[in-house]
Amino acid sequence: AQKITQTQPGMFVQEKEAVTLDCTYDTSDQSYGLFWYKQPSSGEMIFLIYQGSYDEQNATEGRYSLNFQKARKSANLVISASQLGDSAMYFCAMRGLTGYNKLIFGAGTRLAVHP
């Protein structure tokens, strides 16, 4: 069975500082994908970044980077130079090869960016 764990219910960060949101996962699949989504108060799910299990380099997308440590089964999201608009819920998700590629989500981390 696949499982995603986000142990930080809430995080605070000062504007312009960097913040790391933790995510660990468990799967028996050899090939899988890891995702991070942002959900603002409006409820929409905004895709941020993707890391494939066979990708050797950590994924980066603008201010977002994914610190992928396969041996430790962790896929932490790093947001650099935080902005007030980054305040939202952040979900880590995993997709395997089975079950029509369905996504399994972690519990989420609420990030608050302070001025």
Place this chain on the structure above:
Amino acid sequence: GAVVSQHPSWVICKSGTSVKIECRSLDFQATTMFWYRQFPKQSLMLMATSNEGSKATYEQGVEKDKFLINHASLTLSTLTVTSAHPEDSSFYICSAARRLAGGGGPYNEQFFGPGTRLTVL
């Protein structure tokens, strides 16, 4: 990116009535659509996986007779909450999967709709 719409964006209904939520992929054909439910301050929980022209696959604990899913075309899936009760009040989100360009790789891209907030009185 691809666009997925949901209708309605919010609905309030009386207990015992049925509510239909539509999920449409506007500019691509979706091989698979997924339905999620999200209670306040909680994560998204997958309810069912829907493939065009076939029966939906429900996750454990989800009543298929209560949450009817129809995937009539490659661009439309509907979720009907039958005989809704206050405990069914939730945020329902759909996503649509599209094959990656070139058909390569084992994965599809998945795009989320904006969600539907259901309140049952």
